[in-house]
Amino acid sequence: MVGVALKQVKKSYGNHEVLHGIDLNIDPGEFIVFVGPSGCGKSTLLRVIAGLEEMTSGELRIGGRLMNDVPPAKRGIAMVFQSYALYPHMTVYDNMAFSMKIAREKKAKIDARVRQAAEILQLTPYLNRLPKALSGGQRQRVAIGRAIVRNSEVFLFDEPLSNLDAALRVATRIEVAKLKESLPDTTMIYVTHDQVEAMTLADRIVVLKDGCIEQVGTPEELYREPTNLFVAQFIGSPAMNLLAARIEETGPKTLIAYANGTRMQVPVLTPASAKGAAVDIGVRPEELRITEGEHIFEGVVDYAEYLGEVQLVYFKTEDEAHPFIAKLPGNVHVERGARLKLGADAESLHVFDVEGRAFRGLDGAGSEEAERASVAATILEK
Amino acid sequence: MVSTETAAPVKETSIWTAVSKAFLWSFLICLGIVVVYPLLWMAMNGFKNNVQIFGDPFALPTHWSWQNYVRAWNQGVRDYVVVSVLVTVASAICTVMISAWTAFGLTRSKLPGKPIVLIVVLGGLMLSPTVALIPLVKMFQALGLYNTFWALIILYTAFRVPFTTFLIRAYMLDLPSELDEAATMDGASEGQRFWRIILPMCRPIIASCIILHVLFSWNEYIFAMVFTSGTDMTTLPVGLTAIMAKHGTDYSVVFAAMTISALPIVIIFFATQRYFIRGLAEGIGK
Incomplete structure (x- = not known):
């Protein structure tokens, strides 16, 4: 089990600073959700943790190890993208096996890991299909399966349900919650602008606004005891x-x-x-x-x-x-x-x-x- | 009453739709005839002899004999086809590979000064082959490449890379960047991203580029004529002029040779036209 620690993390694009010194400790095995309005910097923060964006200053530690200059693939993290980002010319099996093939793992090991992940996500009947022959929910499951196969200790989710329709979103949200239960040692960081997702999935929620953390707490804390007007009005619907x-x-x-x-x-x-x-x-x-x-x-x-x-x-x-x-x-x-x-x-x-x-x-x-x-x-x- | 009032405009619309459809079909059929008929006429005359060609040029052959085609094939067309195939295939592979790598660098890497590189590459579109001819001859002579296959392969590649890069770049711009990020997270290097993710996804535009390149290099005349001289280095367009000079009065052999030279292009185009149109439309349209 590894935790994630951010210390004074800043990110600028030219002269425009989008993250203004983020301090955050994510406990090992925790499910934490970044939530906030569009443009608040939640996706940027996730991408900084993933290594897809370089931070301007600050420190990022995963499992106590400084990760500032470590390439994304070597941070021990897996990411599920908003648009699924499945490789369209590869079958479900190949999509899930890709990272292990790149790492030159043995065929038997790849096969076992892919089939195990497919079993968890009920994807076994679709392993030989191309992504275009799958529904939105199935594609999202493949994207999650790809992350499971990597056997990472930290999962990052970037608005994974936003492309799904309302009914499917509820069903997939429950699947994500079950997934977390089945992987208790995995630290999960989840970005969403949907507060229902945040409230239902999170152990703790991080509310962001204009690149700053407004409040960190359990869903109930945020609902019952918001520290400021922004959090009070952002959490809860209406x-x-x-x-x-x-x-x-x-x-x-x-x-x-x-x-x-x-x-x-x-x-x-x-x-x-x-x-x-x-x-x-x-x-x-x-x-x-x-x-x-x-x-x-x-x-x-x-x-x-x-x-x-x-x-x-x-x-x-x-x-x-x-x-x-x-x-x-x-x-x-x-x-x-x-x-x-x-x-x-x-x-x-x-x-x-x-x-x-x-x-x-x-x-x-x-x-x-x-x-x-x-x-x-x-x-x-x- | 109400029903007749509402039915009338529907009927009128359907008549106009039918009329416009008929016009469209007539126009397309005429266009098809204009394009296809000369090819058929040329192929047909390859089955006739000179007397029949001049006596009744638009009639069907009286008997279908492959003799003229065999003669044309044996009198040099075979060698020209081999040279043309070699130069075309080699230059097509070089062009597409170089262009795809360049487009990848221009669209999906953190290359510094990308706009300048783009301007330099696309600037090549403005370079006229005719203007560059004399310096190129001098250069190739100095390099010992004159009258070699390499001369044509290098020239065809160099002059097609800008346009091919332009097409592939436009296509690659439309591919979502999350695919690269997902591959990066999966541990893929830049080379693996290119070979295993981006290049396979560019198949439609690659097919279009190959077809366009084949059309160009198969029919190219000036470079082939200037940079090669021996019969073993002659490509089809230059070879055809040689056949016309040699068999100037034997038109049936000339027609047969021309048909043989056009045949591969026609077959390739018809076999891959769906790919061709899709590749071009997807690349630029979106």
Whole structure:
């Protein structure tokens, strides 16, 4: 089992820096997913690890060994490409055997390894076919098989499911998850822009934006305790709603006042210096409920998307590009044009300062950090 | 009522479609006749004698005798065909290999100064063989290559490399770079990437380039006439003029010799035309 460590990895194209000093430790046997919007540098980072792009500065270690100047084939890694990158003139067997043939392995060994990989991926009946005679899902399995045959300790996946249709994507995603289970010693690094893939597959997710890491954590950590506004809005679908508010009282429980006059105590730790500060309150659509009592949002239903079990209800806001969305039960009748009041539990709310950084609850912060913040908040208040 | 109103335009459209199709077919048939008939006429006259050729030039032969073809074959055409085949095959292999390697370097390697190399290679397209003739003769004489097969092989290769590189490069530009990256990850060297991945994938354009080269070198006249002199070094186009000079009045032998010389090209073209069109279209069109 080998881990991957990146230290201050930078990558520039001419004067344009696309990776701004990435520090990341990937544990041996871990399934880590790089996620982020287009152009955030996730594929570039993967290609730097693969050796297909040279880093401008920094250190890359695989299994503790410095890999900066080691050619891709000798890094002990295998890569599955977005477009499969199968050799179209070779059969499935030859595609999978190619790396071993190049390494001049014995025929019997090649045959055994290819057939074993084909068995795992249920490709045995297709070994003599050309890639053009396979479906998209089968081609992707061949691409994965090619990686398995190389017997590498690190697998890299570059958006491997993005060329598949929705149904096949789900099926192949499950296959990738099973593959990880069957190869527990293999470290897997997976790039995607699809957060469902990220959430379902990853042991840990790395959220990237503009060539910087925004947050690293388990899927649940990212969902429950985003460290900033970008992560909060990127993880979760539909995205987290934001409401303008002001801090009235600080401390281990913060009293906030919404623009509509509602006051609410939120279990979030804020320093005394934050008193009176404008903040953004984040609330996930699935945490909202219709209420007649204390509410945090009141609005007119613009339209509703019925999805069966649930429905997505869009409310008109001043900013037309960002409607307020509530995920309500499917059995609630919602009429277009109706005026509704929405409430949410204080525990489900996230508070972000003007720079987009999250104030953390005492549970969310690390114990040492929480204690320090609590003491600091108390001292400041006194 | 409604149905007749909707049916009328459909009927009109189908009439116009039929008429335009008929015109198209007539045009293509005429074009086919214009191209094929001279070849058939030439082949047919190879079966006649002089009296029949001049008496009724467009009639079918009265009896089908291979005598003229045999005579033409024995009176030099055999040797010319051998020389032509040798020069054509050797120069085609050299041209395609050099061009494919060059195109690979220009499209799929981290070669510094690629645009300059590209300009130099494609600049060769503008070089006229006629202008370069005298310096080339001097050079080949100095190198001891004058009146050798090598003279023609080198010249045909040198003058076809720019255009062939241009075609193969256009095709290679369309091949996804992920294939190279996948091969690199699999441990393939640059040479292995070329021989085992990229070159096999370029088969359609390679076939097109070979056909184009065969058409050129099989029919090439000026270099063949200037750079070779002995009968054992004569290619078909030069040999045919010699036959015409020798059998100037025996047209049936001349027609038979011309038919024999044209036959391989016609066969190659018809056998590989699908490849030929696909290769050219895929390379440049996308």
